Amino acid sequence: xxxxxxxxxxxxxxxxxxxxxxxxxxxxxxxxxxxxxxxxxxxxxxxxxxxxxxxxxxxxxxxxxxxxxxxxxxxxxxxxxxxxxxxxxxxxxxxxxxxxxxxxxxxxxxxxxxxxxxxxxxxxxxxxxxxxxxxxxxxxxxxxxxxxxxxxxxxxxxxxxxxxxxxxxxxxxxxxxxxxxxxxxxxxxxxxxxxxxxxxxxxxxxxxxxxxxxxxxxxxxxxxxxxxxxxxxxxxxxxxxxxxxxxxxxxxxxxxxxxxxxxxxxxxxxxxxxxxxxxxxxxxxxxxxxxxxxxxxxxxxxxxxxxxxxxxxxxxxxxxxxxxxxxxxxxxxxxxxxxxxxxxxxxxxxxxxxxxxxxxxxxxxxxxxxxxxxxxxxxxxxxxxxxxxxxxxxxxxxxxxxxxxxxxxxxxx
Amino acid sequence: xxxxxxxxxxxxxxxxxxxxxxxxxxxxxxxxxxxxxxxxxxxxxxxxxxxxxxxxxxxxxxxxxxxxxxxxxxxxxxxxxxxxxxxxxxxxxxxxxxxxxxxxxxxxxxxxxxxxxxxxxxxxxxxxxxxxxxxxxxxxxxxxxxxxxxxxxxxxxxxxxxxxxxxxxxxxxxxxxxxxxxxxxxxxxxxxxxxxxxxxxxxxxxxxxxxxxxxxxxxxxxxxxxxxxxxxxxxxxxxxxxxxxxxxxxxxxxxxxxxxxxxxxxxxxxxxxxxxxxxxxxxxxxxxxxxxxxxxxxxxxxxxxxxxxxxxxxxxxxxxxxxxxxxxxxxxxxxxxxxxxxxxxxxxxxxxxxxxxxxxxxxxxxxxxxxxxxxxxxxxxxxxxxxxxxxxxxxxxxxxxxxxxxxxxxxxxxxxxxxxxxxxxxxxxxxxxxxxxxxxxxxxxxxxxxxxxxxxxxxxxxxxxxxxxxxxxxxxxxxxxxxxxxxxxxxxxx
Numbered sequence: 001x002x003x004x005x006x007x008x009x010x011x012x013x014x015x016x017x018x019x020x021x022x023x024x025x026x027x028x029x030x031x032x033x034x035x036x037x038x039x040x041x042x043x044x045x046x047x048x049x050x051x052x053x054x055x056x057x058x059x060x061x062x063x064x065x066x067x068x069x070x071x072x073x074x075x076x077x078x079x080x081x082x083x084x085x086x087x088x089x090x091x092x093x094x095x096x097x098x099x100x101x102x103x104x105x106x107x108x109x110x111x112x113x114x115x116x117x118x119x120x121x122x123x124x125x126x127x128x129x130x131x132x133x134x135x136x137x138x139x140x141x142x143x144x145x146x147x148x149x150x151x152x153x154x155x156x157x158x159x160x161x162x163x164x165x166x167x168x169x170x171x172x173x174x175x176x177x178x179x180x181x182x183x184x185x186x187x188x189x190x191x192x193x194x195x196x197x198x199x200x201x202x203x204x205x206x207x208x209x210x211x212x213x214x215x216x217x218x219x220x221x222x223x224x225x226x227x228x229x230x231x232x233x234x235x236x237x238x239x240x241x242x243x244x245x246x247x248x249x250x251x252x253x254x255x256x257x258x259x260x261x262x263x264x265x266x267x268x269x270x271x272x273x274x275x276x277x278x279x280x281x282x283x284x285x286x287x288x289x290x291x292x293x294x295x296x297x298x299x300x301x302x303x304x305x306x307x308x309x310x311x312x313x314x315x316x317x318x319x320x321x322x323x324x325x326x327x328x329x330x331x332x333x334x335x336x337x338x339x340x341x342x343x344x345x346x347x348x349x350x351x352x353x354x355x356x357x358x359x360x361x362x363x364x365x366x367x368x369x370x371x372x373x374x375x376x377x378x379x380x381x382x383x384x385x386x387x388x389x390x391x392x393x394x395x396x397x398x399x400x401x402x403x404x405x406x407x408x409x410x411x412x413x
Numbered sequence: 414x415x416x417x418x419x420x421x422x423x424x425x426x427x428x429x430x431x432x433x434x435x436x437x438x439x440x441x442x443x444x445x446x447x448x449x450x451x452x453x454x455x456x457x458x459x460x461x462x463x464x465x466x467x468x469x470x471x472x473x474x475x476x477x478x479x480x481x482x483x484x485x486x487x488x489x490x491x492x493x494x495x496x497x498x499x500x501x502x503x504x505x506x507x508x509x510x511x512x513x514x515x516x517x518x519x520x521x522x523x524x525x526x527x528x529x530x531x532x533x534x535x536x537x538x539x540x541x542x543x544x545x546x547x548x549x550x551x552x553x554x555x556x557x558x559x560x561x562x563x564x565x566x567x568x569x570x571x572x573x574x575x576x577x578x579x580x581x582x583x584x585x586x587x588x589x590x591x592x593x594x595x596x597x598x599x600x601x602x603x604x605x606x607x608x609x610x611x612x613x614x615x616x617x618x619x620x621x622x623x624x625x626x627x628x629x630x631x632x633x634x635x636x637x638x639x640x641x642x643x644x645x646x647x648x649x650x651x652x653x654x655x656x657x658x659x660x661x662x663x664x665x666x667x668x669x670x671x672x673x674x675x676x677x678x679x680x681x682x683x684x685x686x687x688x689x690x691x692x693x694x695x696x697x698x699x700x701x702x703x704x705x706x707x708x709x710x711x712x713x714x715x716x717x718x719x720x721x722x723x724x725x726x727x728x729x730x731x732x733x734x735x736x737x738x739x740x741x742x743x744x745x746x747x748x749x750x751x752x753x754x755x756x757x758x759x760x761x762x763x764x765x766x767x768x769x770x771x772x773x774x775x776x777x778x779x780x781x782x783x784x785x786x787x788x789x790x791x792x793x794x795x796x797x798x799x800x801x802x803x804x805x806x807x808x809x810x811x812x813x814x815x816x817x818x819x820x821x822x823x824x825x826x827x828x829x830x831x832x833x834x835x836x837x838x839x840x841x842x843x844x845x846x847x848x849x850x851x852x853x854x855x856x857x858x859x860x861x862x863x864x865x866x867x868x869x870x871x872x873x874x875x876x877x878x879x880x881x882x883x884x885x886x887x888x889x890x891x892x893x894x895x896x897x898x899x900x901x902x903x904x905x906x907x
Contacts, residue, residue, distance in 0.1 A: 078769060131609035144616050166833050170573075171836045173621060227637040265709035269709075311609075
């Protein structure tokens with residue numbers, strides 16, 4: 001259960017106070033949505049509020065606090081499946097899983113502190129809705145690949161279920177995929193069922209120091225396309241090394257490679273990776289904290305910088321920062337993800353970043369910026385007109401009156 | 414299963430439709446009965462229906478042109494890859510244009526540095542692996558029909574296969590598509606980059622069974638072939654022992670590359686068919702494959718052998734070389750044709766259950782086979798609880814088809830009852846359409862149908878598949894009503 005208070009009155013639409021509503025069960029969620037329909041008022045859906053700074057600023061009339069929809073409904077370790085109420089904190093879930101040596105494969109990061117909110121309070125519903133995947137996504141896939149089923153309330157104030165509770169299911173449309181990353185604009189999740197991944201016996205991180213971005217990212221791609229199943233593949237340029245005190249001096253930059261397995265298989269994997277880069281010296285380190293730090297975006301906490309995430313074909317990662325004229329960046333997912341930071345409200349840089357991502361066949365998202373910037377610059381890369389029209393139709397198929405998180409993803413949606 | 418009556422107003426316009434399509438795709442429009450007979454169904458062999466006309470476009474521009482024409486004329490579309498669907502996903506309609514994508518069969522790009530292949534929809538599944546295996550890569554989804562089935566059909570059905578226990582089904586290995594929408598416009602969803610980008614429409618297209626659009630290009634993830642593969646055959650003298658072995662392996666934190674189950678009847682059938690040398694006195698066998706680096710595979714295999722012994726395995730046999738491995742797999746892969754020799758017709762069911770329910774469900778299915786008096790065997794992807802009971806029957810014998818379908822339906826209801834689902838990898842199609850209410854409430858189905866309407870408000874794409882009723886677009890005020898008549902008024906709605 002979330003304890004971080006989000007009890008605040010804010011002003012929206014002139015002097016009309018934003019009401020803070022609360023729903024403690026699925027039936028109360030239905031009531032709240034029915035009331036919103038009747039009043040023609042819109043809702044900002046809030047779990048524990050750690051990611052309210054992500055997305056376009058909410059334009060909702062009222063706030064619906066669903067943080068009380070919390071608790072593990074069923075956990076079946078032998079099936080590698082867990083069902084929880086949607087506002088259960090990921091910390092609580094991970095705690096329960098850890099005791100049975102299991103984990104969430106999409107490696108949810110904790111973005112609370114990045115947004116100036118407390119750590120360990122993010123809810124699973126928010127994490128799925130914002131697709132908050134950490135470094136191990138490179139191996140196990142994103143939130144969408146682990147959500148098996150859900151219950152939700154749609155814009156007709158009706159509860160429904162989608163997907164199932166088993167790992168292999170193609171019965172009907174795969175709606176769970178759609179809910180991941182939808183920023184709560186398609187409905188209010190009340191319960192989610194996730195597949196789990198067993199924890200490996202051991203993990204170790206190999207570090208290549210004083211390596212430039214071209215060479216470092218080429219190494220990461222070689223490991224990524226090998227059979228060693230790395231669960232972390234990140235590159236940290238020298239300029240950002242100070243944000244990772246565990247790492248020590250790195251010169252031009254450091255490539256980090258995390259592998260998992262039993263003792264014997266780890267030795268074999270490390271030998272195999274070293275054989276991919278015979279001229280490089282790869283040190284062994286405990287990289288857990290470093291990878292957590294990368295996923296959580298800790299390098300940017302407390303700094304007055306706007307933070308972007310660029311999703312790229314990995315081959316494009318090395319040249320993209322230069323094309324975007326960005327100095328402050330780091331790469332994860334073997335180059336499939338770039339974190340890029342700019343001075344706050346630097347809209348010229350924003351344009352260059354967006355153009356560079358698009359030119360390389362990727363796309364870009366503003367993760368953290370002030371409200372003014374998030375209103376002026378589309379947080380999610382704008383879609384071509386035909387796709388944007390299709391997205392609007394999809395939104396209307398779940399929320400025809402536009403009640404949920406209006407404008408949070410795209411203006412007018 | 415009741416097939417719908419064709420719309421007479423479409424049948425009346427057939428000559429005009431054939432002429433128009435011939436203009437759009439001059440060398441690929443089939444309208445003569447002899448030609449259409451080759452396209453009168455898919456691998457759900459109990460149903461046959463010739464299409465109104467079949468068109469085989471060669472380019473995405475031709476696909477668009479056909480869809481534009483169909484939308485303007487209000488004619489339904491049934492997309493088809495290689496016609497290997499086991500659920501009737503590509504079953505034609507007498508009043509619909511069958512759009513076959515098999516001639517769009519070029520691999521457009523192989524990009525090893527970004528670990529992906531860009532292909533047209535008619536490329537076969539196996540051709541992707543063939544194209545990249547020289548460099549040590551493979552495409553993971555491997556449905557049994559992989560020599561014939563196409564990647565476009567794989568996307569539509571979200572196909573799985575033997576190795577999806579470890580490597581996931583199509584949706585987990587799909588990076589992007591270009592989708593031709595009803596009306597002929599094309600949109601790109603995803604690409605070579607992964608991560609959330611707007612609504613995950615790509616995730617919806619995978620497994621949409623041809624109801625939302627036609628895939629005209631797909632970007633697929635390729636993986637490095639593991640250096641070592643080890644294959645174990647474990648025999649049990651009781652089905653529940655084999656079932657509990659499966660549960661213990663998964664619970665032990667081991668994810669084998671594959672874990673397949675066959676029962677006594679299936680073992681006997683494949684022995685007669687291709688003599689893979691399975692132990693004939695076993696009640697059940699498991700084929701378990703692990704892969705990875707050498708020590709990792711050895712480690713996992715050691716654990717699995719321990720678990721299997723404790724679970725009561727009577728024989729454990731490891732393939733000593735590739736030839737022995739191929740022989741072990743040959744029996745498994747021949748299960749369908751081997752069972753098919755025992756009777757003229759066969760139904761292959763496809764429910765998924767929680768693995769813990771395996772012993773209970775297997776026992777209950779054996780009782781049900783007795784009750785229905787039909788031949789029956791079990792062969793399935795045990796690791797993910799995906800059952801494939803094979804029911805054999807003779808459609809020429811009075812009442813056998815109905816009895817087989819009722820038996821199959823009862824099995825799937827049992828799957829849902831124990832917490833599972835109607836289909837793990839074959840899709841709903843026409844086969845399980847009327848069972849959808851067993852798993853989903855009216856409200857659950859209404860939500861899915863609203864999504865369908867967002868893509869296809871006129872209901873022209875693969876009508877009569879997946880959903881037992883066609884009411885959602887009316888509710889949404891989206892249904893395309895032409896000349897005061899409901900579209901496809903003759904489709905049974907119950």
